[in-house]
Amino acid sequence: MAIQQFRSKKLSLAVLISGTGRTLKNLLEHIEAGTLSAEVRVVIASTPHAKGLQYAEQASIPIHIVERQDYETRESFSEAIFRCCDEADVDNVILAGYIKLLEIPASYHNRVLNIHPSLIPAFSGKGYYGDHVHEAVLRYGAKVTGCTVHFVNNEYDRGPVILQRAIDVLEDDDVASLNQRVFEQERLAYPEAIQRLAEGKIKVEGNIVRVSQ
Numbered sequence: 001m002a003i004q005q006f007r008s009k010k011l012s013l014a015v016l017i018s019g020t021g022r023t024l025k026n027l028l029e030h031i032e033a034g035t036l037s038a039e040v041r042v043v044i045a046s047t048p049h050a051k052g053l054q055y056a057e058q059a060s061i062p063i064h065i066v067e068r069q070d071y072e073t074r075e076s077f078s079e080a081i082f083r084c085c086d087e088a089d090v091d092n093v094i095l096a097g098y099i100k101l102l103e104i105p106a107s108y109h110n111r112v113l114n115i116h117p118s119l120i121p122a123f124s125g126k127g128y129y130g131d132h133v134h135e136a137v138l139r140y141g142a143k144v145t146g147c148t149v150h151f152v153n154n155e156y157d158r159g160p161v162i163l164q165r166a167i168d169v170l171e172d173d174d175v176a177s178l179n180q181r182v183f184e185q186e187r188l189a190y191p192e193a194i195q196r197l198a199e200g201k202i203k204v205e206g207n208i209v210r211v212s213q
């Protein structure tokens with residue numbers, strides 16, 4: 001079945017973070033600059049220690065801390081998160097350096113997005129997060145890597161791919177240099193994908209995403 005999303009309004013977003021919040025900061029900068037037609041209505045963190053919470057505070061965005069340890073099951077943990085999203089009445093949920101696995105409710109099917117620092121399906125799945133991804137790319141000797149924006153299903157780093165940006169792996173690359181150059185691509189890829197969604201230019205057919213220009 002083809003699902004077509006037509007929108008001309010600003011997208012309202014929940015952004016989920018676990019770490020430094022570079023991704024949240026980048027999205028807020030694009031919104032501020034007018035290159036992303038969206039509003040972050042709520043930021044949900046998996047820990048009160050997430051450094052990225054500072055950006056939500058600076059922008060006066062409501063914050064919720066929802067910790068996995070406070071829930072017996074992944075289902076009840078996920079329900080608490082999506083309840084916050086419902087209360088904030090968001091269109092989409094943006095995983096932004098978020099490391100917990102969620103159970104996506106049917107009502108959020110193809111409404112949750114993630115960005116991963118490799119070309120999925122390479123170097124993705126359980127255990128592949130942060131610098132572990134770049135370490136694995138270097139250890140394998142891959143010559144190309146990059147980032148992937150995708151809709152999220154109930155598996156780590158799986159779901160229909162929206163867009164990918166690739167870079168060459170250079171002879172003298174190390175984890176830090178790869179992290180930096182891949183993140184430069186992420187800075188472009190995530191706002192671009194979300195903007196396409198805002199413009200109603202994303203169509204999902206099964207596992208295939210069609211993005212019109």
Ligand code: GRF
Nearest residue numbers: 019020021022023097116117
């Ligand atoms: C990036 O590697 C991104 O691909 C992944 O989380 C990292 C960014 O986290 N999803 P943060 O925004 O710096 O916290």
